[in-house]
Amino acid sequence: MRVFRSLAGQLMLWITATITLLWLLAVAFGAFVMHDEFGEIFDSALQETAERLVPLVADDLLRRSDLTTPRRVEAIRAPSEEEYLTYQVRDATGRVLLHSHTAVAAPFDAPLKVGFWQSATGRIYTAATEDGEIFVQVKDSAAERREATVEGSLALLLPVLLIVPVTIAAVWFVVRRVLAPVETLRAAIGEKDGGNLAAIDAAGLPLELRPILRSVNLLLARLRAVLAAEREFTSNSAHELRTPIAGALAQTQLLLAELKEAPVRARAQQVEASLQKLTRLTEKLLQLARAEAGIGVTETTFDLADVVGVVVTDFQRASDDAGRIRLRNALAGPSLREGTADAFAIVLRNLVENALLHGQAGEPVDIVLTPAGNLTIRNAASPMSEAELAAVRKRFSRGRTAAPGSGLGLSIADRLLAQMRASLVLTSPVPGQADGFQAEIVFPVAAG
Secondary structure, three states: OOOOOOHHHHHHHHHHHHHHHHHHHHHHHHHHHHHHHHHHHHHHHHHHHHHHHHHHHHHHHHHOOOOOOOEEEOOOOOOOOOOOEEEEEEEOOOOEEEEEOOOOOOOOOOOOOOEEEEOOOEEEEEEEOOOOOEEEEEEEEHHHHHHHHHHHHHHHHHHHHHHHHHHHHHHHHHHHHHOHHHHHHHHHHHHHHHOOOOOOOOOOOOOOOHHHHHHHHHHHHHHHHHHHHHHHHHHHHHHHHHHHHHHHHHHHHHHHHHOOOHHHHHHHHHHHHHHHHHHHHHHHHHHHHHHHOOOOOOOOEEEHHHHHHHHHHHHHHHOOOHHHEEEEEOOOOOOEEEOOHHHHHHHHHHHHHHHHHHOOOOOOEEEEEOOOOOEEEEEOOOOOOHHHHHHOOOOOOOOOOOOOOOOOHHHHHHHHHHHOOOEEEEEOOOOOOOOOEEEEEEOOOOOO
8 A cells, every 4th residue: 555655754754864874973983083092092001101110120120139930019009999001021031020910920922022912802012121131011901992982982872862852853843844834835725625716825935836836726717717617507508498398388288278188188287297307307407517517616605594594485485395394593693604505505405305305294394503503404204224325315316215306406415515615414313313314514614
């Protein structure tokens, strides 16, 4: 599966990895240089100590009468103090004449030759008297050198462990600040999925993003023009279709008034019924075409209660089931919603028609404006399964009903509400009841 990563996340990852790697390389280089410098310092201490001991040892040996056994120089410091250097004094044959209190009596594994010698246990410097009879060998431990290098490297590394998190936090802050316009532009473009085709404001955008913004705004302008043209075409088509169908229906009804013979009159009544069915289907198809043309996509607002009042009044005046409709308004005041009153009126008419046609005969249809500014329409009906609720949203799907209809009402309502950034929630049975059907229109945050 392809993973999509954010630009800020990738920048943070790469900058963090780069900074950490550079710091580690700097520490490694510092440790390498420090190791060489420590080696020079230790070598200098070895050489200086050996050369200072040579005249002192030579003078001491001249005063001694017994040189047959090695003499151990006793320490004058506390035993707990660590000894970094040890030394031995040897004659030309290699015999140990004198050694420090921590040095072994056995000769060091270094030749009697002036200069440095690297042994397995440490580094040794050999100095000699002018006659070449007495040799002083001073040794330091390899473990001590390693310990000095390790401690020095840790001293370099520990600050890095503190600096890197601080640096990462600073980089995160800077990246967030610098990429804030990109996030703003991304969010503004993402809102256009909800039907908002207004131009995006260029305020605060850097120069690098302005060409992208110009292109997006140009595309939005073209889309608005296309949608406007489609709406105009759909409106004109609706008028052109309604007129001949209404004329044919009127002529058929006049013909029915003149016909007296039963067989001919029955056929004319069938023609009238077909024309009325065609009128309803044509109306639904035109509504669907207008919905596809995006009539709900607009920058205007409408008052929810006003549109609901007008539609309910129309049903109460023209419908035979006017007594079944019950309206309850729980809004505290005006409630403005994004979209056009015409588009929302189409939605509401389809939902109310659906409730009247497919609800149980004689049972009321409740239309409720909730305090939250949403709208619910409830009617009595047999409970439906989740699969049936999903199916009735599809075009030309009518569910378990024998009532007349095209199966387009819920599909049209769903489409238009999506353009107004609202949603249609279907529930069966009605919450708190054993049966019934509920259609709830849920709006986003009110515009005013």
